[in-house]
Amino acid sequence: MKVFISVDMEGIVGVVSLKHVISDSKEYERARKWMTLEVKAAVEAAKEYGVKKIVVADSHGTMINLLIEDLPEYVDVVTGFPRATCMVTNIDQGFDTAIFLGYHSKKGTVHSILDHTISGSTIQRIKVNGLEVSEFWLNAAVAGHYDVPVSLVTGDDKLTEHAKTLIPNIETVITKYALGRRAALTKHPKTIEKEIRKHVPKALEKVKNKQIEPFKPQIPLNVELEFTDSTMADVAELVPNVKRIDGNIVGYTAQNIVEAYKLMEALILMAIGIQKI
Secondary structure (H helix, E strand, C coil): CEEEEEECCCCCCCCCCHHHHCCCCHHHHHHHHHHHHHHHHHHHHHHHHCCCEEEEEECCCCCCCCCHHHCCCCEEEECCCCCCCHHHCCCCCCCCEEEEEEECCCCCCCCCCCCCCCCCCCEEEEEECCEECCHHHHHHHHHHHCCCCEEEEEEEHHHHHHHHHHCCCCEEEEEEEECCCCCEEECCHHHHHHHHHHHHHHHHHHHHCCCCCCCCCCCCEEEEEEECCHHHHHHHCCCCCCEECCCCEEEEEECCHHHHHHHHHHHHHHHHHHCCC
16 A cells, blocks of 8 residues: 655644744744654554555645654655645655645634635635635545545644545544634644554555545636735736636636646746735
C-alpha cells in the first residue's frame, strides 16, 4: 500500500492565532513542532500497518514548515512553493489513499479556527458548479481525479463535520473545538498523537476493504472566484477564457479538477502579486 499525506497548519492541535502560522513569529516555531509531531504519528502508524511507501506534502504557506529531520528516514517529503496542484502535488503517482492533517474550514465558516480558502487576503469565496467549496473539497477532488480516496482528516470540529458531508465513511480526528475564529478548546498534543495512531489503521483498513470511495465532482466544472478586491478581477479577466461576472468575480469552465486547480492557483498568485503594486 502507498499513502499520501497532505498537511496544513491551521487545523493542527493548539493552533489558534496568526502568530502560530506566520513564520516570523516565535509562536510559529512551537506550532511547526506540533505539526511535525502529528505527521510523525501518522507515518509511524501507517508504517506499523504495513504501508510500503509514504509521501508527505508540506502544504501550508510557502510549504517549508515541517522539521524534515525529525521525521522517519523512510518518508519522502514534497516541499517548497509554487508547485502544480499545490497541496496535493505528486498524488498522481499511484497512491492507494490520502490522509489530510491539520486542515481548516472555508472562509466565512462560523466559529472555525483561522477559516479561509487558499488565500485569505485575496479570496472571499470559490464556487464550483454553484457550490461554495473549501480547500478540503478541492484537494479531495484532485485526489479523486486520480482514483485516490481520502480516508482520514484532522482539524477542528467544524472542519471534520464538513469532511463527513463529502465523504461519509471518512475517519476523523478532532484536534480542537472552535470557540471563534481565533479561540478554541484544544486537546493536548500527546492526546492527538495517540488519536492519530488509533485512527490511521482504521482508515487504512477501510481502504483495504473498499469502504471509502474517491470523491469525484461532476464534470465539466464551472468555477467562480470571488476576490476581495476588484483590481484582482481586473487582472484575472486578462487571462484567455476567464470571464468577468461581477465587480469582484471571475469565472471559467474546466474539463477536470486538475485543469481547474492549476488555473485557480495561477489567478490567485496574480491577485497576490497585484497587492504589491
